[in-house]
Amino acid sequence: MKMTPPMGWNSWNTFGRDINEQLILDMARKISETGLQSAGYNYIVIDDCWSLKQRDKNGRLQPDPEKFPNGMKAVADALHEMGFKFGMYGCAGTLTCDGYPGSFDHEYVDAATFAEWGVDFLKYDYCFHSNLIHGRYLYRRMGLALKNCGRDILFSACTWGNDETAKWIRETGANMWRSTPDVFDTWESVKKIIDAQSDILPYGGAGCFNDMDMMVVGMRGKGNVGLEGLNDDQYLLHFSVWALLGSPLFIGCDLREIDDATLNILKNKEVIAINQDADCRQVMELHPLWAPQIKAYARYLENGDIAVGFFNLSEKEQLLRYEFEELGVQESTGKTLMLHDVWSGEEFRLENCSVWRNMKPYETLLFRCRVIDK
Numbered sequence: 001m002k003m004t005p006p007m008g009w010n011s012w013n014t015f016g017r018d019i020n021e022q023l024i025l026d027m028a029r030k031i032s033e034t035g036l037q038s039a040g041y042n043y044i045v046i047d048d049c050w051s052l053k054q055r056d057k058n059g060r061l062q063p064d065p066e067k068f069p070n071g072m073k074a075v076a077d078a079l080h081e082m083g084f085k086f087g088m089y090g091c092a093g094t095l096t097c098d099g100y101p102g103s104f105d106h107e108y109v110d111a112a113t114f115a116e117w118g119v120d121f122l123k124y125d126y127c128f129h130s131n132l133i134h135g136r137y138l139y140r141r142m143g144l145a146l147k148n149c150g151r152d153i154l155f156s157a158c159t160w161g162n163d164e165t166a167k168w169i170r171e172t173g174a175n176m177w178r179s180t181p182d183v184f185d186t187w188e189s190v191k192k193i194i195d196a197q198s199d200i201l202p203y204g205g206a207g208c209f210n211d212m213d214m215m216v217v218g219m220r221g222k223g224n225v226g227l228e229g230l231n232d233d234q235y236l237l238h239f240s241v242w243a244l245l246g247s248p249l250f251i252g253c254d255l256r257e258i259d260d261a262t263l264n265i266l267k268n269k270e271v272i273a274i275n276q277d278a279d280c281r282q283v284m285e286l287h288p289l290w291a292p293q294i295k296a297y298a299r300y301l302e303n304g305d306i307a308v309g310f311f312n313l314s315e316k317e318q319l320l321r322y323e324f325e326e327l328g329v330q331e332s333t334g335k336t337l338m339l340h341d342v343w344s345g346e347e348f349r350l351e352n353c354s355v356w357r358n359m360k361p362y363e364t365l366l367f368r369c370r371v372i373d374k
């Protein structure tokens with residue numbers, strides 16, 4: 001079982017319904033060529049709209065032969081050959097969100113089919129589900145089916161946080177769960193998703209992560225969920241928050257058009273290392289003085305360091321004033337911190353246990369902090 005947040009690329013944000021074998025394999029090649037694969041993005045996930053509208057005579061799901069002429073096993077084989085893991089999409093209801101057959105009452109046959117095709121990851125959506133059966137039972141069904149299908153398949157629940165998902169999803173065998181409604185490539189959408197995390201931070205942890213949705217970093221307003229687009233500071237902030245909060249990191253942009261600014265964001269090794277920290281500790285929300293527009297979080301890391309992030313979500317400059325005592329760092333203990341800014345590389349020693357700084361609109365400050373003698 002994967003214990004740290006899964007990383008990869010998913011077809012939905014950019015391509016929506018317009019998917020096919022060629023495109024998926026092209027994306028995989030791009031992930032590899034751009035160095036994203038070696039940075040850790042190793043799941044390639046095909047989202048909704050890959051199948052025919054009917055099951056075959058044995059009740060099995062069948063790929064659309066126009067989109068996937070060689071079947072799904074061929075896609076899986078090609079991706080495995082390139083060193084990737086292969087993700088597919090299904091739904092707990094009678095239909096998927098876009099109207100293709102769902103897995104309700106077909107959980108075992110579908111899990112067996114996915115296993116036969118060589119699938120390593122299943123995103124499992126929540127549209128058209130029975131109103132009489134609570135979600136926990138629908139996800140238990142598929143969770144158990146996957147556990148017994150003879151293949152290790154990561155279970156990615158997509159309930160948008162509905163029906164208090166946080167309280168029951170871990171029991172179903174899920175490895176990640178969508179905490180919020182669908183993301184769009186707008187600042188408002190990204191901000192809304194960030195705001196929605198505060199109450200559910202305690203629920204994310206090793207083996208089952210709060211999924212903030214596929215990232216819009218680098219979409220620049222294009223594609224299926226592309227609307228206004230974000231600026232580079234906003235994309236960098238978005239990526240940093242997803243990483244620090246331990247969300248799965250799925251790229252959603254068109255990799256054929258990926259630019260250097262986007263690659264620099266998505267490939268930052270130190271930010272990825274914080275996301276992938278083996279301890280997967282609960283994230284703390286911090287409250288800098290006088291600046292409600294600055295979101296701040298921290299997470300203890302496996303080697304004794306602390307990751308601390310400050311994010312100016314507003315379009316105005318803000319004064320950051322933060323006292324580190326609440327993180328367990330007190331002058332009286334004879335210890336202080338060395339702060340390393342993972343974006344600028346700047347290093348400095350914490351003075352008087354506090355940081356005072358002006359933060360520009362949408363600025364990110366993400367530090368890896370080392371405990372040192374005062």
Ligand code: GLA
Nearest residue numbers: 012047048097098125158182
């Ligand atoms: C839902 C999910 C999205 C995507 C679409 C596909 O809206 O939340 O992430 O999978 O369905 O139809």
